[in-house]
Amino acid sequence: MRCIGVRGTSGREYRADAVLVATGGVSYPTTGSTGDGYRLAQQAGHTLVEPVPSLVSLVSHDADCKKMMGLALKNVTLTLFEDDKAIFDEQGEMLFTHFGISGPLTLSASSHLGDMKKHRYHAEIDLKPALSEEQLYDRITRDFALLANHAAQGALVKLLPSSMQPVMVARWGIDPATRANQITREQKRELVQLMKHWRVSIDARGDLAHAVITSGGVSVREVDPKTMQSKKALGLYFAGEVLDVDAYTGGYNLQIAFCTAQSFANNL
Ligand SMILES: Cc1cc2nc3c(=O)[nH]c(=O)nc-3n(C[C@H](O)[C@H](O)[C@H](O)COP(=O)(O)OP(=O)(O)OC[C@H]3O[C@@H](n4cnc5c(N)ncnc54)[C@H](O)[C@@H]3O)c2cc1C
Structure with a gap:
């Protein structure tokens, strides 16, 4: 032809x-x-x-994203999982939105998504990539000693941005009235896990109209x-x-x- x-x-x-x-x-x-x-x-x-x-925001049905919409995180690590296998892992900036997540890290991660009908995807955000789990545990212990009489949310004031504090307390499952000096070792370990592995389900790509x-x-x-x-x-x-x-x-x-x-x- x-x-x-x-x-x-x-x-x-x-x-x-x-x-x-x-x-x-x-x-x-x-x-x-x-x-x-x-x-x-x-x-x-x-x-x-x-x-x-591709190079597009990602839709998540996780209600926590909407609760933190507008919150931009800097120097975090985003790991994208396909059926529990890590397929993307980078440090940088991301953003929570009313529909899910966006920002540079999210756009880059989106280009690694495969067939969303065949695979399940989720992201994990490491909120403190510069600290090992042990170092973060020690840091939390120091913060809680300083803020001994603050209730759970107030105890997070040095660790997390304000719009994330109530969301973290809810996910942590701790009684919000618990004072920092009453928080147990086990609860601190749970907090470390949440901060190192903040999970967001990825349910769809953003729409073509806004894809780069x-x-x-x-x-x-x-x-x-x-x-x-x-x-x-x-x-x-x-x-x-x-x-x-x-x-x-x-x-x-x-x-x-x-x-x-x-x-x-x-x-x-
Ligand atoms: C908001 C945004 C930001 C971006 N930022 C970056 C960036 O920072 N870095 C980067 O590398 N890439 C970026 N891109 C992507 C980059 O712009 C594209 O990959 C690149 O422009 C593709 O070039 P192209 O010539 O193939 O197509 P296009 O640039 O899309 O040009 C195609 C042209 O064909 C015309 N056309 C289509 N159909 C017809 C038709 N039937 N008859 C006549 N004309 C037709 C269109 O009107 C258009 O002018 C960005 C894209 C967007 C939307």
Whole structure:
């Protein structure tokens, strides 16, 4: 098969020796990328890897997220688990929202999600990654000695941001009236576990309309990587996000778009 041009929606035909499809993905459609490139590729017999939102906020049905919405955490570690196997682990910033979690760590973690119908996902947040469990236990012990007469929530004032303190007390299961000097060793150990492994269920990806990129697209097996020419139709080329190639934030997706377009241009 050979591609000899394009036909516009008005029916007008444009003849060309080479046709480049660089229509982007299907995320952030306000930028004009609404998935037309996928339909054009399919017309030429190409296979699509299912396009899904990536670099996107994550939806959690955990009510605690909503209770802490607006809370941004810095210098925490987020570990993403797929069926209890860690598949992503990084330190940085994240944010609780009314629907789940967002922020740079969450966006990066989202690009590691697989088929959410086949796997279960959850995240664990280490709120004090610089401290070992033992060091955190000692720190808590020192804090509780200083704040001896404060009730449980007040005893957390040096450890956690204010909007997280009541949520932590509820998850801890301790009687909120317990004074810091009454908190047992066992309860302190439970607190350490909660602070090192704050669990958030991950129930869905955020929507395509707000995803930074689309993961999936035209299968790269069907495109010559040197020229970006289709292996299904001579004269047809692909570049950029329409292809099944994606990466982290940091300019890598723009780099993919520039490099694939340059490979096409080099061979004209
Ligand atoms: C909010 C936001 C922030 C981002 N930040 C970063 C970042 O920091 N670093 C990074 O690397 N990447 C970032 N990206 C991703 C990056 O912008 C894209 O990966 C990159 O622009 C893809 O380039 P592209 O040329 O393939 O597609 P696009 O840039 O999407 O361009 C496709 C063009 O094709 C046009 N088009 C679509 N269909 C048709 C049609 N039928 N007819 C005519 N024209 C059509 C569209 O209007 C659009 O102008 C960001 C994306 C978003 C949305």
